[in-house]
Amino acid sequence: MSFVQPTDLVRDDPTAGVFRVHRSSFTSQEVLDLEMERIFERCWLYVGHESEIERRGDFVRRTIARRPVIFLRGSDGEGRVLFNSCRHRGAAVCRAASGNAKAFSCFYHGWTYDTTGRLINVPDESPYGPCFDKSELGLTSPPRVQSYRGFYFMSLNPDAEELPAYLAGAREYIDRLADQSQAGLRIVPGGYRYGTKANWKLMMENFSDTYHFETLHRTYLKFLSSQAGDNRKEWDEYNRVAVFGRRKAYDLDNGHAAIEFGYPTNGRIIAVWHPAFGPAARPGVEAARSRLVERFGEERAAAIADNSVSVIVYPNLILLDIVASILMQVWPVTPGYIEVDNWAIGPRDETPEMLARRIEQFELFVGSAGFGAPDDMEAVESCQEGYAASAGQWSDISRGFHPQSSGDSEANLRAMWREWVANLASETHGAHDEARKPGVGAAAR
Amino acid sequence: MPDPSLRSQVEDFLYQDAALLDEWRLDDWLALFTADCSYVVPTTDLPEGDPTRHAVFIDDNYERLVGRVTRLKSRHAHREYPYSRTRRLVANVRITRESPEEVDVQASFVIYRVRSGDMAPYVGHYELTLARSEGGFKFRKRRAVLDMETLQEHGAVSIIL
Numbered sequence A: 001m002s003f004v005q006p007t008d009l010v011r012d013d014p015t016a017g018v019f020r021v022h023r024s025s026f027t028s029q030e031v032l033d034l035e036m037e038r039i040f041e042r043c044w045l046y047v048g049h050e051s052e053i054e055r056r057g058d059f060v061r062r063t064i065a066r067r068p069v070i071f072l073r074g075s076d077g078e079g080r081v082l083f084n085s086c087r088h089r090g091a092a093v094c095r096a097a098s099g100n101a102k103a104f105s106c107f108y109h110g111w112t113y114d115t116t117g118r119l120i121n122v123p124d125e126s127p128y129g130p131c132f133d134k135s136e137l138g139l140t141s142p143p144r145v146q147s148y149r150g151f152y153f154m155s156l157n158p159d160a161e162e163l164p165a166y167l168a169g170a171r172e173y174i175d176r177l178a179d180q181s182q183a184g185l186r187i188v189p190g191g192y193r194y195g196t197k198a199n200w201k202l203m204m205e206n207f208s209d210t211y212h213f214e215t216l217h218r219t220y221l222k223f224l225s226s227q228a229g230d231n232r233k234e235w236d237e238y239n240r241v242a243v244f245g246r247r248k249a250y251d252l253d254n255g256h257a258a259i260e261f262g263y264p265t266n267g268r269i270i271a272v273w274h275p276a277f278g279p280a281a282r283p284g285v286e287a288a289r290s291r292l293v294e295r296f297g298e299e300r301a302a303a304i305a306d307n308s309v310s311v312i313v314y315p316n317l318i319l320l321d322i323v324a325s326i327l328m329q330v331w332p333v334t335p336g337y338i339e340v341d342n343w344a345i346g347p348r349d350e351t352p353e354m355l356a357r358r359i360e361q362f363e364l365f366v367g368s369a370g371f372g373a374p375d376d377m378e379a380v381e382s383c384q385e386g387y388a389a390s391a392g393q394w395s396d397i398s399r400g401f402h403p404q405s406s407g408d409s410e411a412n413l414r415a416m417w418r419e420w421v422a423n424l425a426s427e428t429h430g431a432h433d434e435a436r437k438p439g440v441g442a443a444a445r
Numbered sequence B: 001m002p003d004p005s006l007r008s009q010v011e012d013f014l015y016q017d018a019a020l021l022d023e024w025r026l027d028d029w030l031a032l033f034t035a036d037c038s039y040v041v042p043t044t045d046l047p048e049g050d051p052t053r054h055a056v057f058i059d060d061n062y063e064r065l066v067g068r069v070t071r072l073k074s075r076h077a078h079r080e081y082p083y084s085r086t087r088r089l090v091a092n093v094r095i096t097r098e099s100p101e102e103v104d105v106q107a108s109f110v111i112y113r114v115r116s117g118d119m120a121p122y123v124g125h126y127e128l129t130l131a132r133s134e135g136g137f138k139f140r141k142r143r144a145v146l147d148m149e150t151l152q153e154h155g156a157v158s159i160i161l
């Protein structure tokens, strides 16, 4: 379907309580082209975490919005993002996936750049003549690179607002994660990268959709229940409340959105014990929680420790702070195919025992061979396939939207979609200028 | 020089393993493991991954392995319901250590998974420790290391490797 206006793709009717997205939003190449131009080339995009570039010269290769980049710490100690393309003819100057380097020497003709991007050596320079100026031929950077609490972002939009302003209400959840440890956070080595035959927005929705949990993931819940041994009844009840109980959706502005469980779902490595962690882990988990109370007082400690949450950091990052803390990033390749990165992230100073539990819980639920994520993948791929059934259909995202409805709400997903449609409709970058700022604490519709 | 008949015994055991998995006879397959077993699959970006310090795809002890099989037998393990078709080729079998109790084995594998109109091969090698028991061998350590750079085509590791 060729759409007339992006605004035709979303029906947002608060009076009737109807919110629908036209399915061509997931299948159309025109839509994806517009998304690349008006979302991925304008928004701030997550690049990496400071712990991945700990020492001077540490680097990681990434592809951000289809651009090959090097995320690195320069010899001056600064975290940086450089485009990984030689200024001479364009070859990749960094060819390893990650590592530590003093300089990047291009393998084609040998132009060499230091870790701040400066061109420092050109073999046989004299034939270039007197106007050749190495200082103008350093590796280039994306127009904007900033970090917030150790999370580095870049934007291809020179006029992008400052990162903290862009992150808006999502900052609160990054803070809660970062405050888990005084020593800082660290990406656990061993990342998952996988393809999925679905549109990127389907995956974003899925990671923030709690409605499917008890239906789709019953084998996971069954496994947890089997782990509880004699306390099975008690923990089944715990899990039931954890999953259904007190979920609340928030619009965090700028397309960011959260769903709070109001409960430590299946335990939280930081710092609510669950039988699945095993009795040996209990003292460590409880001590971690006491430390949070000492540092922040009971109320803030409870927000950090006791509340599982899924946060959309618009457009394509998910912070899933549940039993373990997980970052997921979704990259569109075609309308019906994405590539996804998952990382576990946790306190840099946790004990080997707690790290082992964290890794185990990460693998068990969101792992590519886990007891949850493969089912999510099957579901979103099945939706994508279903879109071939009829080009004219709409998907429904109306839960909790009607003025008289109560209980669960998909307001977090609607917040993402509203920003999406505003971005697509906006010919200039200032898509989210019309104020819509409920902020943290205000449950949205 | 290890006894060449030992290698054929090991090969027979690995072929039996492959056949049980290809036929989805998961309970029979589970009987091939010792109670103190480990089954590990590192991530594609960190083939040397150590499951105590690094995130891996799979880090099962016997209890978790039973959980995995129970899940796969349910019709709610949606990525494998209905089951995919698989075909496992195991080759280049080498005995790297031998004792009266155990045999260490390295072998290469290609596992084709066919489902939903796609075929994706899992390519890699096994690092195995087999316990010798009266009834033949059992897996004490099974580590399947993948050669792919990502799970681009596969999406997940929803089958047993």
Ligand code: FES
Pocket (backbone or CB within 6 Å): A086, A087, A088, A089, A090, A091, A106, A107, A108, A109, A110, A111
């Ligand atoms: S392309 Fe890099 S030196 Fe020629």
Ligand SMILES: [Fe+2]
Pocket (backbone or CB within 6 Å): A206, A212, A213, A216, A217, A372, A376
């Ligand atoms: Fe899910």
